[in-house]
Amino acid sequence: MAISELPADLLKGHGQRLAEHAATGRSPDREALDAYRAAGARAAELGLSLRALVDAALAAGEGLPGGVLPALRKAVSALMEGYEAAQLEAIRREEGARREFVDDLLQGRAERLAERAEHFGLRLAESYVVAAARGLRPGDGDRIENDLIARFGSHNVLVAVRDGLLVCVAPATLPAAVGEFTHHVRARFPPGWRVGVGRAHRGPGGVVTSYREAAQALELADGLRLAVDVVKAADLLVFPVLLRDRGAIEDLVSSVLSPLLEARGGHEPLLETLEAVFASQGNQTAAARRLRVSPRAVTYRLERIRRLTGFSPDDPTQRFTLETAVLGARLLGWPFE
Template structure:
């Protein structure tokens, strides 16, 4: 590294005078150049120590060197962070301009499979801290983190499921009560990342509509629901035909729907359903009989049970009765 630094420091050491402002500015500039050229900080300090012999001069010069060096490192880190966030934003929006080329800069091979996890409820969380912790463990080439549409988004290789588990751990530890996390399926290519992101976000929406209690929901476990919604007219017809009689029930249809959901979740066990609802088994039995009389369908009969369960799921997805018709 061709630099006037050794000469300047040697002159001040020989005269005993402290470095002035101009010399310190040159020291800072030398520190910046060293950082940009990848010179180790230890080597830079060793060079300064060889050139200096005065204690006070040493302290001021080394402080200026390190200030310049650290300033350049921080500027480079901020630039890298901004580039990462812009890349992730473009990736999740499916903007394909130079994505593969830009991905290589961050160590991603977009021809491989990636999966996306999204977390909601980060009002009390620390996204930057979570990103730093994940990168410290798995490396910046394996983890991309960004905030999008109010969600904290984490993109990881499909071959590294432990990263999703670690992401979940940090969300659980740092997010506010009521947080929820959705996980998309592994998908290949830039378009696959977009699909996995949409699946993960969609899993959160489905969990809300269906009243799923789990804090972590996986799109792979909810594949039947998008299938149901592909033919909206058919599912609306099923819901209306099967469940409309419940609207005439005294006390409203909602307690009866909740009872059916509890029965399905408990695999037909009325005692377990009663505990889930916080009511007596006798009340569950009474409600099921009312459902049978009103609709003509019974969850005890296999074929009718499937029709009822599909109708109840469709009702939640369509926000029946207000969302139908």
């Protein structure tokens, strides 16, 4: 931008101040410096370049005695200070508006969502996937957000903190964004972190649904004691179905597993043995490796389970009943009080 294109009143009084300094040797006072800062802020708000602003300020000193340099230096410094402060404030406002938008989006507050989404370059008619990470520490969220925006652009990913979780919203057509989000969580979060990933859904309501699925996947993984860092809602669809009739599941768990409470050594080793056997597709040797016990110990425990409950994982029908009961026990926190 040429100097002549700057507003005529932007540096009003600047040349006169420099001339007075050249004549008297007095530096700009506080009022003058505040005026320069205000001019710098105004230039930033108008979208003028800092280079053009400084160039115009320097040009006003041409032809004046060399002693004007200290005043000119202070004037330019104050202009730059005001310019930078205005830019930082604009960035803060933008970040605040962005986070408020994500929060409204995740809560399903529909007020002006489409209009605000367009401002951030999002197309809400598309399908989106939400990933939620547990284990957030102060400062980690901002760094991960900056890394994701640097790679995918601010119009492709939204990152925010919601209910203690670091949440990433990305288009379903950009699966690499969720993978990159998980990579940064793995690199920055302390041990014990976990990421839940919702399914792809369309529109603003779909974002809310995907977020709830991601958060529920984390809860289910904790309840089931899953030894995985990334859990997908699509892989856990059966569990919400099980929980829809809580009374029936509680009755199943109590009927099938209550006899284990009488076992010497407690019910937990037997429950863990069943989980290991089911996770190993019935392979008792593999289950023994998971439990770090001998295969003979697994065989002994399964026999105890059969004698106490009357159910055996070797029988296909009984296996399904046992596995459902064990899953229900973990989900509902059995033994019930």
